[in-house]
Amino acid sequence: MPFNMTISPDFKPELISGWYIFNTWLQKKIDTPIHIDLVNDFIELSDAIDQNRIDLIYANPCDIARLVREKNFNPLVQPVGTQDETIIVSSVNSQVKTIEDLSPGIKVAMTDVPDVNTIGMIMLEPADITPKDIETIHCQNFITVAKNVINGQADIGFLLADAYNEFSNLVKKQLHSLITSKIHVLHHALLAGPDFPNQENLQQVLLSMNEDPKTQKILQSLEIEKWQAMDREEAEFLIDLMDTLSPE
Amino acid sequence: MQNMKPEDLASDNYQETELTFFDGTSRKVLYTDIETQFPDGCLIVSRTDLDGVITHVNKSFVLMSGFTEQELIGQPHYILRHPFMPPAAFAGLWKTIQKKEKWHGYVKNLRKDGGFYWVYATVIPNRRNGEIVSYTSVRRKPSVKKVAECMELYPTLF
Numbered sequence: 056m057p058f059n060m061t062i063s064p065d066f067k068p069e070l071i072s073g074w075y076i077f078n079t080w081l082q083k084k085i086d087t088p089i090h091i092d093l094v095n096d097f098i099e100l101s102d103a104i105d106q107n108r109i110d111l112i113y114a115n116p117c118d119i120a121r122l123v124r125e126k127n128f129n130p131l132v133q134p135v136g137t138q139d140e141t142i143i144v145s146s147v148n149s150q151v152k153t154i155e156d157l158s159p160g161i162k163v164a165m166t167d168v169p170d171v172n173t174i175g176m177i178m179l180e181p182a183d184i185t186p187k188d189i190e191t192i193h194c195q196n197f198i199t200v201a202k203n204v205i206n207g208q209a210d211i212g213f214l215l216a217d218a219y220n221e222f223s224n225l226v227k228k229q230l231h232s233l234i235t236s237k238i239h240v241l242h243h244a245l246l247a248g249p250d251f252p253n254q255e256n257l258q259q260v261l262l263s264m265n266e267d268p269k270t271q272k273i274l275q276s277l278e279i280e281k282w283q284a285m286d287r288e289e290a291e292f293l294i295d296l297m298d299t300l301s302p303e
Numbered sequence: 304m305q306n307m308k309p310e311d312l313a314s315d316n317y318q319e320t321e322l323t324f325f326d327g328t329s330r331k332v333l334y335t336d337i338e339t340q341f342p343d344g345c346l347i348v349s350r351t352d353l354d355g356v357i358t359h360v361n362k363s364f365v366l367m368s369g370f371t372e373q374e375l376i377g378q379p380h381y382i383l384r385h386p387f388m389p390p391a392a393f394a395g396l397w398k399t400i401q402k403k404e405k406w407h408g409y410v411k412n413l414r415k416d417g418g419f420y421w422v423y424a425t426v427i428p429n430r431r432n433g434e435i436v437s438y439t440s441v442r443r444k445p446s447v448k449k450v451a452e453c454m455e456l457y458p459t460l461f
């Protein structure tokens with residue numbers, strides 16, 4: 056039986072071939088059969104975690120807690136220099152220019168990406184808006200969030216800052232950015248389940264990927280500059296931090 | 304802990320009081336009416352040992368407190384205690400985290416320069432191998448309305 060690897064469903068669709076190339080290379084390199092098992096959304100991912108169907112995962116910071124504390128996963132590596140920050144946008148035509156202009160009852164367009172939504176809600180607190188004060192418009196992806204805001208269906212939208220930054224100028228021109236988080240510690244990470252063999256070797260193999268031009272290209276196809284080690288205590292710190300941010 | 308010094312203050316217009324802390328030490332505190340706004344989008348993070356001695360601070364913490372990182376590490380967290388804060392608030396904090404639970408509250412903090420800043424703080428016990436080894440606090444920008452309520456409420460709790 057091959058081991059199962061999954062990618063957090065918030066990956067950029069255009070990077071999917073990169074993950075397949077990565078997996079093909081990795082299996083050979085560590086001489087271990089790995090099958091990519093993609094999930095459609097965070098609910099499916101949660102089910103897969105519950106049923107112990109995953110051995111290797113590139114995970115969203117919100118899922119790291121359960122993986123480490125309940126499922127005994129080990130953090131291996133994180134991408135250098137990438138951070139999950141959240142931006143809240145309104146339409147350029149809207150009256151809303153700051154967070155404090157918002158009031159209860161607003162319509163918020165959002166995806167199911169958990170860390171973006173958690174941070175988005177926290178950034179609404181100064182206006183005294185809590186989850187029960189908003190009407191949610193669920194969107195498949197970040198560009199749909201932007202469209203909902205632009206066409207006036209939603210008052211504001213929650214976006215991953217990296218996704219916003221990659222929008223075309225045409226889209227950005229129609230959006231007003233109200234606030235961007237500067238948390239600097241939230242990021243995705245690659246974790247291995249307790250049954251995955253030779254994890255120290257796996258970590259070493261990943262850490263040296265940027266040293267060989269051939270594997271460097273694989274990293275490029277994932278838009279990752281290089282991996283850096285993530286140890287248990289760092290994961291615990293991230294988990295504690297997420298814990299302080301989770302709703303009461 | 305050292306008394307606050309007038310030369311560290313941002314203004315000559317200050318008040319003075321003596322605070323006594325849980326460990327019996329006391330300190331002369333000088334404070335002004337100058338508010339520093341919470342930086343948008345940031346979180347202020349610190350970690351303490353089980354006695355409330357600071358072991359880690361992030362950049363936003365350093366910036367907002369007005370101290371340097373070296374001045375903060377190794378100091379009791381009451382270095383930020385503002386005389387406006389009723390002791391009952393912190394008694395509740397310690398009671399909650401010692402029961403291994405999460406605490407939330409609105410806190411007015413004192414800066415090195417005598418000014419102040421309001422935060423919405425969460426403190427959690429850090430569990431490692433089943434034991435509590437330290438505490439983490441994360442502060443975020445508070446609701447304007449909630450702060451106004453606390454400004455009414457806190458003076459009644461002394």
Ligand SMILES: Cc1cc2nc3c(=O)[nH]c(=O)nc-3n(C[C@H](O)[C@H](O)[C@H](O)COP(=O)(O)O)c2cc1C
Pocket residue numbers: 323324325326349350351355379380381382383384385390393396410412426438439440
């Ligand atoms: C993790 C952690 C963070 C804390 N942060 C603050 C703070 O930002 N400001 C503050 O006045 N007290 C803070 N406290 C509470 C102080 O330890 C202390 O109880 C308080 O300043 C009142 O002083 P006293 O207990 O000596 O009366 C914190 C405690 C912990 C455990």
